[in-house]
Amino acid sequence: MTRDEALAIYRPMRASVPGVLGTAIRSCGRADIMRAAKHIGLWTEDGPITDLPGAVEMLSDVALFEPNQRGRRAYDPFLSKRAAQLGAAERALAERMAGAFFSLFRNAGPHEAAGIWLEDLLAGDRRLWLMDGTLEVAATESMTFGLRVRHRAVPRRIRDRRAG
Structure with a gap:
């Protein structure tokens, strides 16, 4: 495989990731965000800290992919319900992301x-x-x-x- 072939596959997938995650994060409730913020030390009595570089991305990542106290991930209900809103390529990407x-x-x-x-x-x-x-x-x-x-x-x- 050449560099151009690899980049031709990578770039469209990489460009789709923010859209998939933007749709997925809507599956998170306040409890998911609060748990994530506390887990990574971005929680104050006023709520989650989001004004630091990369804070929103880190919060989203933990809220979506780390299991809660019941062992469930917010990403899984997204796949079974909201992922249907995505186009076919984005849905396939979302399904691969489940193995993150x-x-x-x-x-x-x-x-x-x-x-x-x-x-x-x-x-x-x-x-x-x-x-x-x-x-x-x-x-x-x-x-x-x-x-x-x-x-x-x-x-x-x-x-x-x-x-x-």
Whole structure:
């Protein structure tokens, strides 16, 4: 796969993520937002702190994807109800995002085509190809960071091309 081929797949998916998450966050109630804000230290007696860089994104991420005290995620009811409002491509992306997981990673170097290789420090030998334009440019060699990886599966057409 060439860099241009990889970016041609990545860019439309990346452009769709904010719309999917913007629709999904409407499935969160006040309790979800409050739980998320308390969980990551962005809660005051006046409510959640949202004026810090990245605060809204962090709150949304935790509110949607981290299970509440009953073990339920706000993202799951979104998929079963509100995701139907999305177009077919966005719905497929939303379904892949359901498998998102958080871990600690080490930058293992550039991928041959585009993006970077990650070593999952919490899952032993797992190595992942991450397409992220910002990290591709900014991540230093062996940099360690926490990240929720939203897409686990490589689209079938790419797997099929690599196998052939």
